[in-house]
Amino acid sequence: RRDATLAAAGVAAADWNEALGYSRLAPDQRARLLALRVAARSAASAGWTLPGAVYEWTFSAEMPVSLERCLVWLPPDAADGAQLVRHLRQVQTGLDVLLVFAPNAAAEAPLRALCADRANLFVCLGEEMQTAWLVEREALPVLLRAMARQLRLSRISPYQTRGGIARASSFFGRESLLARVVQREPSNYLLIGGRQLGKTSLMKAIERRLREHPQLACVYVVLRDHRLLPRLAAQSGLPLDSDLETIVAELRRQHGGKRLLLLIDEADPFFRADAARDYAELAAMRALSEEGRCHFLLAGFWDLYAAAALDYQSPLRNFGEVIKVGGLEPEACRELASVPLAVLNLRFADPALIDRVVAQSGRRANLIAILCQECLESLEQGAAAVEAGDVERALASQAVLDALAGWGRLSHDDAASRLDRVVVYRVAAQGWTSLADLVALLRPWAALDIENLRRSLARLQLAYVLDKHGERFAFAVPLFARQFEAAEIPVLLEEELRRLG
Incomplete structure (x- = not known):
């Protein structure tokens, strides 16, 4: 009855056969097999006093929590649990999470007792969990559940509260704004909005959506001052005094002759400086876009908006379509609050709590992420749900006040x-x-x-x-x-x- 049982359990035949041969593999082969199941790259890590083998895993950009890398320890098969605990107590892993794969059933109990202390960064994976890792259709949820039970949730938070959202799994909503850029013929755009409203996240989402476009290449650059051309030149490997036409020609060559869409973040300082030079560089941008060789998406705040919408004489007025960034769509807000929690097998105790988070945040994406992060910070060990008290503490937190400043x-x-x-x-x-x-x-x-x-x-x-x-x-x-x-x-x-x- 084996085949029927495996089919009913959703276990693939290839995974079953790999699991049967797992115990006969050498440590490095085990590490590679386990890493492959969670889309990680495995490399041996030297210089440890731990018995057995230690590896460093690097996770892909699609990892749904804030964990870019971790350490993995595979002790000898017959190792004693008490001895392993002694080794763990003296090891220094810095800020890295250490996954401990228990070598046998007897060693699992003492290892689990040590790893249950959330003051350390150890995660014990016993025999049952290793089996699930090998035979379940998706191994990543097995790892995430184990980490959620044994680590401080803030260490592996699925919420990104700083900078632009780089992981596709952390980006929610904005579909209508994305469609205005991605699903049309290339054009010029002015992306307008205040700080921390999601302009950078939207630009990175555009870059991801157009990454495999057969005829269009995206180049993203963020400005820290007014010097756009030197930054573009450095990014394309040209002398810093190169003009825009030379830079665009080189970038097109590097991307196989495709048309370019330049995504220019924090463009206000550049625009102010260019205005003082009678818009010389803006004129060059307009010429290149009219020829169809390169189009531009400039992201900024008041200087861009005032010139494009309020100054009738400004050459920026007819340069491109103005896209304003405001609050997230209501359904996207609810997904942003609830879906990352589900990754850690957590939820809000009452759906009305999600509505309170969304309403109080004014549908501002970064505030929702900060509120949910603060809820995670206050969760008691072993809690399965975010309660009303957690939400109220988050609403009154210093992190929220800091996000509203400026x-x-x-x-x-x-x-x-x-x-x-x-x-x-x-x-x-x-x-x-x-x-x-x-x-x-x-x-x-x-x-x-x-x-x-x-x-x-x-x-x-x-x-x-x-x-x-x-x-x-x-x-x-x-x-x-x-x-x-x-x-x-x-x-x-x-x-x-x-x-x-």
Whole structure:
């Protein structure tokens, strides 16, 4: 009845035969076989005092948790558990997780007792778990379940809270925005939005989607200052003083003659510098795109938006299609909160808790990830679900307050930033504001320029600080109001009004 039993259990014949021969393999062959089952590369690691063999595994970019590499220890088959524990107690692995494959049933109990202490980075995999690793259709969930039970969850968090999302498994939503770029003929685009709203993640998703395109090659570059051409030249292996046409020709040659889509992140400093040079480099970009050799996606914030949408004379106005990045779609928010938890065999105790996380975050992707990360931090060992108390502690955490900071300096102009702060404090004081409300507030204090006030409201909306409902403006992220103590709001508002006057 073996074949029927294996078929009913979902065990492939090839996996069954590999599992039968596993115990007869040499240690390096075992390590390679185990690594292959979780899409890792295995290499011997020298210099250890541990008996048996130690290997270093490097995981692929599709690993759904924050674990790029780990160490693997295969002790001798007949080793004694107590002796192995003594060796483990003196080993120093740095910040690397160490997977310990128990060599026999007798050694498993003492090893498991040591690895159950979440203060260390050891994970014990006993005989039953090794069998599951070898015969289950997917071995990665076996590893993730073991790590979730024996490590601090924050060490292997499936949530990415810093930088652009590089793993496809961690990217949710934005399908309509992606389609506007990926499913059309190449063109120029201006990707506009505040910091930490997902511009970089969206650009990396575009790069992944177009990686195998037969006629188009993507090149991603992030600017830390205004010098676009030297950075592109260095990336393409050319002299730093090369012009744009030379750089594009070389990049096309390196990509087999394909047309180019240059993804330029943090483009505001470049655009400000180019404006001072009468838009010389922007003119070169326009010429190349009109010829069809190269197209550009510039990502930035206020400088790009103001030139493209508010300045009628700007050459950027007709350069490309403006794409605004705001909150995630509601369903994508719920997936972002729940799907990574399921990777660790965890869940929210009540679906209403997911809705609370989504609502309080204002559907801001990085805030959802931070809130879920904070929930993981507070989970008790052995907990299977995130409870209401975990969510409330996350909502009040310092990490959330830190993520919301920085709104007071959205412009390089001091007067504009001060006006932004007046608007925010007004909303914090009464829960809303409007253009008429702000005019009445500002008129006794300063000479009023309605156009500057409208720009401030536009800037705060673009930064996802404010959201407009009819004629009123309120906080786009309900959590934003938690930054202010009720007693300090009138003082802050009056001080900014006085300085503005």
